Amino acid sequence: MFDFQIAATSGAARTGTLTLPHGTVETPVFMPVGTQGTVRALSPTDLKAVGASMVLANTYHLHVRPGEDIVSQLGGLHRFMAWDRPLLTDSGGFQVFSLAGFRRVDDDGVEFQSHVDGARRTLTPERATEIQWTLGADIAMAFDHVAPGQADEATSRDALERTLRWLERCARRHEELTNGLTDQPPNRQTLWPILQGGTHRTLREEGLRRVREMGSWTGVAIGGLSVGEPKPKMLEVLELLEPRLPGPLPRYLMGVGFPEDLVAAVERGVDLFDCVAPTRNGRNGSAFTAEGQVNIRNAAFRADDAPLDATCDCETCTSYSRGYLRHLFVAEELLGLRLLSLHNVRYLIRLAEAMRAAIRKGNGALAAWADDWRRRYTQPGIA
Amino acid sequence: MFDFQIAATSGAARTGTLTLPHGTVETPVFMPVGTQGTVRALSPTDLKAVGASMVLANTYHLHVRPGEDIVSQLGGLHRFMAWDRPLLTDSGGFQVFSLAGFRRVDDDGVEFQSHVDGARRTLTPERATEIQWTLGADIAMAFDHVAPGQADEATSRDALERTLRWLERCARRHEELTNGLTDQPPNRQTLWPILQGGTHRTLREEGLRRVREMGSWTGVAIGGLSVGEPKPKMLEVLELLEPRLPGPLPRYLMGVGFPEDLVAAVERGVDLFDCVAPTRNGRNGSAFTAEGQVNIRNAAFRADDAPLDATCDCETCTSYSRGYLRHLFVAEELLGLRLLSLHNVRYLIRLAEAMRAAIRKGNGALAAWADDWRRRYTQPGIA
Numbered sequence: 001m002f003d004f005q006i007a008a009t010s011g012a013a014r015t016g017t018l019t020l021p022h023g024t025v026e027t028p029v030f031m032p033v034g035t036q037g038t039v040r041a042l043s044p045t046d047l048k049a050v051g052a053s054m055v056l057a058n059t060y061h062l063h064v065r066p067g068e069d070i071v072s073q074l075g076g077l078h079r080f081m082a083w084d085r086p087l088l089t090d091s092g093g094f095q096v097f098s099l100a101g102f103r104r105v106d107d108d109g110v111e112f113q114s115h116v117d118g119a120r121r122t123l124t125p126e127r128a129t130e131i132q133w134t135l136g137a138d139i140a141m142a143f144d145h146v147a148p149g150q151a152d153e154a155t156s157r158d159a160l161e162r163t164l165r166w167l168e169r170c171a172r173r174h175e176e177l178t179n180g181l182t183d184q185p186p187n188r189q190t191l192w193p194i195l196q197g198g199t200h201r202t203l204r205e206e207g208l209r210r211v212r213e214m215g216s217w218t219g220v221a222i223g224g225l226s227v228g229e230p231k232p233k234m235l236e237v238l239e240l241l242e243p244r245l246p247g248p249l250p251r252y253l254m255g256v257g258f259p260e261d262l263v264a265a266v267e268r269g270v271d272l273f274d275c276v277a278p279t280r281n282g283r284n285g286s287a288f289t290a291e292g293q294v295n296i297r298n299a300a301f302r303a304d305d306a307p308l309d310a311t312c313d314c315e316t317c318t319s320y321s322r323g324y325l326r327h328l329f330v331a332e333e334l335l336g337l338r339l340l341s342l343h344n345v346r347y348l349i350r351l352a353e354a355m356r357a358a359i360r361k362g363n364g365a366l367a368a369w370a371d372d373w374r375r376r377y378t379q380p381g382i383a
Numbered sequence: 384m385f386d387f388q389i390a391a392t393s394g395a396a397r398t399g400t401l402t403l404p405h406g407t408v409e410t411p412v413f414m415p416v417g418t419q420g421t422v423r424a425l426s427p428t429d430l431k432a433v434g435a436s437m438v439l440a441n442t443y444h445l446h447v448r449p450g451e452d453i454v455s456q457l458g459g460l461h462r463f464m465a466w467d468r469p470l471l472t473d474s475g476g477f478q479v480f481s482l483a484g485f486r487r488v489d490d491d492g493v494e495f496q497s498h499v500d501g502a503r504r505t506l507t508p509e510r511a512t513e514i515q516w517t518l519g520a521d522i523a524m525a526f527d528h529v530a531p532g533q534a535d536e537a538t539s540r541d542a543l544e545r546t547l548r549w550l551e552r553c554a555r556r557h558e559e560l561t562n563g564l565t566d567q568p569p570n571r572q573t574l575w576p577i578l579q580g581g582t583h584r585t586l587r588e589e590g591l592r593r594v595r596e597m598g599s600w601t602g603v604a605i606g607g608l609s610v611g612e613p614k615p616k617m618l619e620v621l622e623l624l625e626p627r628l629p630g631p632l633p634r635y636l637m638g639v640g641f642p643e644d645l646v647a648a649v650e651r652g653v654d655l656f657d658c659v660a661p662t663r664n665g666r667n668g669s670a671f672t673a674e675g676q677v678n679i680r681n682a683a684f685r686a687d688d689a690p691l692d693a694t695c696d697c698e699t700c701t702s703y704s705r706g707y708l709r710h711l712f713v714a715e716e717l718l719g720l721r722l723l724s725l726h727n728v729r730y731l732i733r734l735a736e737a738m739r740a741a742i743r744k745g746n747g748a749l750a751a752w753a754d755d756w757r758r759r760y761t762q763p764g765i766a
Contacts, residue, residue: 037710041717045698066685066710073686074706082702302449303456315428319465323457327420327449334424334720 002218010366012269015359020086020138021188027271030348050346054086060095068134076136087137093144125169142170149228156198194223219250238268278344288347314346385601393749395652398742403469403521404571410654413731433729437469443478451517459519470520476527508552525553532611539581577606602633621651661727671730684709697729
């Protein structure tokens with residue numbers, strides 16, 4: 001039920017098939033983010049039309065509103081959001097450390113203030129695991145302590161040690177849930193650990209070693225990156241981890257990212273990604289295109305009859321002109337938010353498709369493809 | 384190219400087929416409103432999925448932004464908004480009299496202040512006709528002077544006389560455009576007159592008579608209703624006009640309406656309708672259902688697994704629970720605006736479908752259907 005088969009490799013890069021209770025996922029894969037149980041401005045029908053095979057939802061947000069019990073009463077997360085393909089929920093760790101106003105961390109867990117109603121709530125490793133079980137995604141994430149990207153070694157050490165202690169508690173509770181030892185109904189869900197350690201080599205090496213010793217996982221997530229550290233640092237950590245990661249396990253780089261980050265991380269052996277960038281940028285009028293990022297509000301597009309991205313096959317690019325899309329944004333029409341979000345998600349899914357094809361081709365095809373892609377994407381843009 | 388065939392009647396009610404350059408339309412028909420060249424929150428694909436056959440766009444809004452020349456450079460209104468079925472543009476008269484801050488009316492036309500940038504602009508009958516020709520909808524409307532619903536007879540008389548003088552000028556310019564006597568490119572478009580006269584019987588009778596004397600039209604619009612007059616007054620005017628309207632011409636009741644208004648007006652011989660209510664209400668969380676209007680934010684729906692309207696076949700009702708739709712509104716998610724708009728438009732289109740079927744059935748089937756529909760729709764609602 002939880003299986004990963006690698007079909008081809010190219011250097012550190014791999015392409016494979018991840019099998020989950022709600023279907024199979026070809027990797028590398030980009031997961032659109034459905035923060036509150038909906039990928040902003042898009043419907044499940046839209047997501048299928050652009051080839052999304054897996055979506056992420058946020059445990060923190062769904063716990064705060066409408067609450068996991070409501071989601072459960074409405075048939076669980078898949079039925080709730082009408083998404084019948086694989087789902088992953090994060091653990092709430094990242095949101096608790098980035099969103100909440102007040103928070104108090106101790107070894108038991110985190111007390112925080114809801115950003116919705118200001119109420120004090122507590123998340124512990126056990127609660128985060130139970131909430132995710134109740135939501136019912138295919139993959140649940142361990143509750144982790146995320147330190148800022150610029151954290152010094154002592155701070156990162158502290159967060160790492162806590163994350164490891166919490167991982168043990170998450171794994172224990174998840175096993176109890178899986179084995180029917182609680183009063184929760186049965187489910188088909190796997191739990192993935194999150195690697196922490198900031199940008200500190202020794203912590204990253206030690207953290208990975210200790211996580212591997214703690215269990216035989218079905219996948220592993222790389223956390224604590226893309227949280228404010230310099231971009232080269234992120235790539236360094238990926239390069240450090242790559243040869244030490246168990247080859248047969250799928251690797252998920254959390255919260256990444258922009259097109260250039262996806263390409264660089266796939267070249268460094270990453271299999272799964274999630275990021276709000278395509279939808280958030282889309283709502284701001286910013287589009288990923290073959291020639292780089294474009295802001296559709298640019299006056300140059302006023303009477304431009306060309307598609308947003310002539311190389312793209314999405315509904316936005318095959319139906320509408322840049323001039324019309326610009327009009328939608330200038331006139332503050334809702335359809336604009338949707339059409340650019342749709343295109344940006346399609347862009348990242350096509351990017352992953354292109355990398356899968358290049359990896360399968362072998363003989364350095366990925367490197368050649370990536371060089372060519374970077375040359376076009378990073379050229380001086382039109383907007 | 385502009386043809387209307389009545390297939391069946393039931394009392395004053397009729398069902399027929401309106402043939403236009405961009406396709407045929409079964410009447411009675413509800414036209415969703417695409418104010419700025421987009422039906423708010425919906426795409427053309429959505430509109431086709433719910434069975435929309437014809438859409439209205441606002442000349443005033445498109446003239447002010449992006450401007451009819453831009454629309455023309457982007458291929459005309461059909462191509463601009465990616466809607467290949469029939470389109471109707473209003474003349475801008477209603478907007479000039481309801482939206483603009485400053486306005487000065489004289490016999491030449493109306494000087495007004497754009498609600499977008501405050502710039503002074505002038506619309507005359509000739510300009511309104513030219514702008515609509517440039518936009519290129521299947522049906523253009525004559526430029527009219529709309530008086531408030533509570534206007535006294537002198538005010539309504541003044542507006543009526545001006546509307547009749549302007550109609551002559553619109554018709555003359557439209558004929559010049561049709562006959563290629565201007566420097567505008569050719570087009571396939573018909574012009575419909577708008578009846579005014581407020582709630583004053585003598586003005587309505589005289590107005591209709593004089594409009595009929597002015598030309599052989601392909602359709603006629605009833606304006607100046609649903610603008611603040613009491614609802615019974617509107618129905619009185621419809622009843623007054625109905626036997627005096629030329630039977631073979633399609634009749635368009637502008638800016639109407641809500642479900643109960645559609646039913647009452649079809650019973651009084653109206654064929655076409657437009658209104659922002661389904662999309663505006665939808666964005667406010669208010670839904671038309673078989674049991675009346677429902678506000679989806681109601682806390683009673685928190686864990687309600689039932690569809691919004693169990694009798695409806697739209698994507699919203701077949702895919703999502705009331706509990707999920709409520710969550711989308713409470714969490715201020717864009718998808719909620721779209722899903723309720725989609726349902727409400729589908730509701731009015733199904734309503735028109737049901738009336739067409741009842742009219743075809745004959746033998747008082749429409750009256751029986753309408754009684755039954757009203758009994759269910761106006762029962763004490765659940766929200």
